[in-house]
Amino acid sequence: MSNAEIGLIGLGTMGAALALNIADNGFDIAVWNRTAATTKAFHNDAGELAARITPTETLEQLVAAIAKPRAIILMVPAGAAVDEQIAALRPLLDDDDLIIDAGNANFHDTNRRAQEAGDKPFLGIGVSGGEEGARFGPSIMGGGQRQHWDRVAHILTAIAADYDGTACATWMGQEGAGHFVKAVHNGIEYADMQMIAETYGIMRDGLGLDHGKIAAIFAAWDKGPLQSYLIEISGKVAAATDPQTDAPMLDVIVDAAGQKGTGRWTAIEAQHLAAPIPAIEAAVVARNLSSQRDLRAAGETLFGTGPHHMPHDTLSIETLEGALIAGKILCYAQGFGMIAKASAQFGWALPLPEIAKVWRAGCIIRSAMLDDMADALAADPDGNLMHAPAFATLLKERHGQLRQVVAQAALHGIALPALSSGLAYFDAMRTARGTANMIQGQRDFFGAHGFARVDGGEGHHGPWGS
Template structure:
């Protein structure tokens, strides 16, 4: 077979098929391979007119169709299936060739695979691709991890097929080995938080303010005209406006209230724990999904008492004022959740030796990805002005907005508590904010407890060093360890 393909895609499920079509639409010749040959034929039958494709029945034919250095993009299920495909193709490639994993791989697997293939002279690229089926076809956000050498060859192609904002591609070289998949994982963790915050805002507007789903759709559309402008808010309004064709009821009333998840949220929380990175809003959003799926556990608690404080229905004018407070609470909590994601990225970069441009992360998330939002351009500007900024919460404009949100944010949570409406992500965001701004935390007591039962020692505010109190000998001075 003539070696004329610029890139090869193996694994022609929805994402792989659409990425292959995206490459072809941008003028690249694409080699195609799938274990089930019917998928290859189906793609050619339906979309062969969109560009230049070279189908291959075997791995050998597929590799032979690729120009050097060969670029093999694998789009298969994460875990063992990915390892199997890598092992198969690595035997057929030569030094300087590259394997690109465009799936939702765990970053630790990507680091392991990159090390193993580097020893064989091959480049391994972990490319986090966000945007779902539509993004893969029309322009995703792409977070690329791997060597600078591989990006020099592959980067222009990925930038060409990515989304674009103001003439800038939503694709960047994030860092070495697993950095790209790590940033994509954090993206998904933020996505969990953003979705949960929107769900809680809907719950408050419906069960505290008394709005119908269609009315909340209109409220969300008005929110979307301002600083909360985002893809997730836009589609939330569409979902709330939807009527079930079978029953005529609001769509949200006929859908089971058990949210699914594919694991990236859990990975984010697990990584946050490993790094001691306080991503509490992301964690609570992930736990909320887990709790929603525990139908038997929830039903066994349904008879327990709840809020007993009288909370009379709101008038229309009161409901409108409450909706304004919810907007403040939603916006402030969203900033906290995104800030926790950026903190995780900074913590991971320090732990794994990555150099990550935080402004570039904000830049490539402005389009193509699920958490794309208008305020990300301001995040990009903030990190461009101060690349070493520790937290978005300290940036002047964001800090002023959070200051303005203080009363409505807190009043929103009071209203939720009075009515027994669960708001785990909103509450976690406020608790995180209060934790960070507190001059003193009660953890001094925890250190005392730890020293008492386990002699774990503690530090003092007034003296350097580490100390241990002899709790069973009250007259004996503490010991400097």
């Protein structure tokens, strides 16, 4: 019987949570997983929501269970698995049936899939918020033809997070626009997490604070300008105790950070766009460095321990907070600058204020600052967030604290790749005349590339041969 309003393929962690969310919001859904036992177990564990869920054992049964025109969400691993699933599904569908890739796809793949779909409906949507967000309200970034988004917008906005009555779900633009915005979200997430980790490192290694005090500091920061999901959970992580050893949980976690690739995609694409995102790139590099544990241990043996305790009055907690506020603003400014570059490059007309609004709830980088960022981007969509009055004021007040933290960390052997890169970006972006004139002179000297003169004209050459 064709009564489900939507279908979903892939009942992994995110897919299962999203299917329950859809059912919980009053929509009948048909589900299928490659492993039939997984589908059966999911339905059995769905409780009172099971009545709205139709489990199916084959793709043919899935398609038959969905009302026409059909819409089917794919929640399968990014890459070849998506192409394989589309190839298996398309022959079973009518020409007006809609396939929605809601995984962590590379936006270039989404562009290709949209082109390959031709006149057949296809959407690529970014979904952020982890398992909890997928279950109770994620942030959703849609890409594809607007008319296809509108077909399912009532479902996607209903299941999305809510911020003061506004759903954190919207259409971003054509083809891979939604997945591109999600990738930049994840790049900002990398930098935000890295900056928090660096601040934790100063408290632990530089100031010698125990995890209880560190947890209390994060909890206090979560009540001020830094209020955000990542600060909130950082306090909870710092406060947790290992049930096996009674040691602080952080003391038993290996210091090698994993990654699924979206941050790396952001860094790579930024180079193609000539978009400066040094804090995000530094965060990606830091994760790569974290995996080289043996080399780091060898380096410590050869050169001596890096982190050294600071005198107790070297840095205050207020100074650390100010540094993190400044770093966060600079990180977001870089991310939105990259989105603006892509909007112009790909002709997407990406709605920057709406992107900030979509990120206000549900997603991993949700933060109190995003409301002001949405206002700033609405007032000046082409401007750098650094120059928006509210954030310019904060940077004027806080960049000195960021400078103190970076300087003291350097003096005491504490690596701050993301915060240091953020500071370098700030200083470069407030220097009207930099040092690239030397680079241009060098390029002309060895390659006769030419240069522009400050008194006018292009293609000049220096007197290097005389």
